[in-house]
Amino acid sequence: MTVQIPVVDLQLALSDDAPPALLDSVLQTAERVGIIQVVNHGVAPELIDDFHDRIGAVLDLPRAEKAKLASPTGHPFRGWRQWPDDFGRLELERFNIGQFDSPEEARAAGLAEEHATLYKHPNVWPEGLRAVARAYHDASVGVAEQVLALYAKVLGVSVDTFPVGGRPYYTSFVVNDYPTWPVDQEDDDKLLLLEHADGSALTVLHQRGDYAGLQGQAPDGSWIPVPIVPGALQVFSGHILAKWTNDRLTAGRHRVVAGGTVTRRSTGVFWHPSLDTVIEPLAPFVGDDGTDYELALLWDKAKNQVEDYLQVFGRPDQVAAWREGRPYVAELAEV
Ligand SMILES: O=C(O)CCC(=O)C(=O)O
Numbered sequence: 001m002t003v004q005i006p007v008v009d010l011q012l013a014l015s016d017d018a019p020p021a022l023l024d025s026v027l028q029t030a031e032r033v034g035i036i037q038v039v040n041h042g043v044a045p046e047l048i049d050d051f052h053d054r055i056g057a058v059l060d061l062p063r064a065e066k067a068k069l070a071s072p073t074g075h076p077f078r079g080w081r082q083w084p085d086d087f088g089r090l091e092l093e094r095f096n097i098g099q100f101d102s103p104e105e106a107r108a109a110g111l112a113e114e115h116a117t118l119y120k121h122p123n124v125w126p127e128g129l130r131a132v133a134r135a136y137h138d139a140s141v142g143v144a145e146q147v148l149a150l151y152a153k154v155l156g157v158s159v160d161t162f163p164v165g166g167r168p169y170y171t172s173f174v175v176n177d178y179p180t181w182p183v184d185q186e187d188d189d190k191l192l193l194l195e196h197a198d199g200s201a202l203t204v205l206h207q208r209g210d211y212a213g214l215q216g217q218a219p220d221g222s223w224i225p226v227p228i229v230p231g232a233l234q235v236f237s238g239h240i241l242a243k244w245t246n247d248r249l250t251a252g253r254h255r256v257v258a259g260g261t262v263t264r265r266s267t268g269v270f271w272h273p274s275l276d277t278v279i280e281p282l283a284p285f286v287g288d289d290g291t292d293y294e295l296a297l298l299w300d301k302a303k304n305q306v307e308d309y310l311q312v313f314g315r316p317d318q319v320a321a322w323r324e325g326r327p328y329v330a331e332l333a334e335v
């Protein structure tokens with residue numbers, strides 16, 4: 001059976017009139033692929049466009065201007081950053097936004113003192129971005145909450161099964177800008193973002209460009225393009241959702257290949273439960289066979305995120321900048 005990534009009318013799927021075939025395709029895809037696209041998701045198209053126009057104008061600035069938007073303390077998940085491959089060729093450019101601007105703001109939102117320390121490294125805000133970015137982020141979280149409700153519906157469990165309600169959630173927020181590359185090669189030789197599944201519960205993405213650069217993995221290991229559908233949002237199931245459901249739902253593996261004639265851009269909001277959540281398979285999904293998963297406190301992962309990341313991906317000069325608390329701008333072979 002060929003696997004496709006459905007484009008789901010989210011309000012229809014959540015309504016009492018949802019066609020059974022639609023709900024069935026949501027369940028099948030959530031079990032086998034872990035990626036859906038959603039339309040009629042309630043996020044105003046003007047908000048999506050406004051955010052992307054504003055961040056697009058920033059990313060289109062000359063490199064010397066953008067270098068001023070690097071994290072002042074070399075934090076890999078704040079501000080602007082370029083990501084060269086081993087040959088110094090630009091693979092990916094990112095603009096990262098932390099959930100809060102300061103520990104004070106995080107505490108006011110209900111975070112514990114210790115957890116709020118994640119926000120000691122400030123965000124970098126180009127003029128005119130903050131309010132729209134916050135609105136777009138919050139709207140994306142709303143979509144994640146609705147998709148979780150949809151997955152609860154197709155699984156036949158109450159949405160309260162999932163430990164997310166009424167607590168400060170934890171997110172990260174990134175804009176990805178992919179350069180155009182000469183692409184007379186096989187997909188496997190033109191990867192701009194390597195195969196992975198996200199560590200979130202759900203990730204809400206919006207992609208722009210003129211080709212299907214995003215690919216999701218089918219159960220047989222083959223790759224399925226996720227076409228650009230105007231106005232659609234892409235939703236990935238992350239490792240947390242897979243663990244909660246004891247692998248009844250799968251974490252969506254995905255990657256990005258080069259192509260197209262214009263810069264491809266995507267925006268991802270990675271939605272997690274509150275940092276004090278113990279992540280473990282939930283009772284309705286644990287049968288007589290039990291589970292192979294061990295429980296783990298989300299905070300234990302979040303607090304080591306920067307060190308874990310730098311250990312795997314950090315370039316020596318990047319690690320040095322972080323240790324010394326100064327901005328890092330990658331050397332490129334050609335600009
Ligand atoms: O650019 C995309 O389509 C995917 C981005 C992604 O997978 C990520 O940022 O984790």
Ligand SMILES: [Fe+2]
Nearest residue numbers: 196197198254
């Ligand atoms: Fe991802």
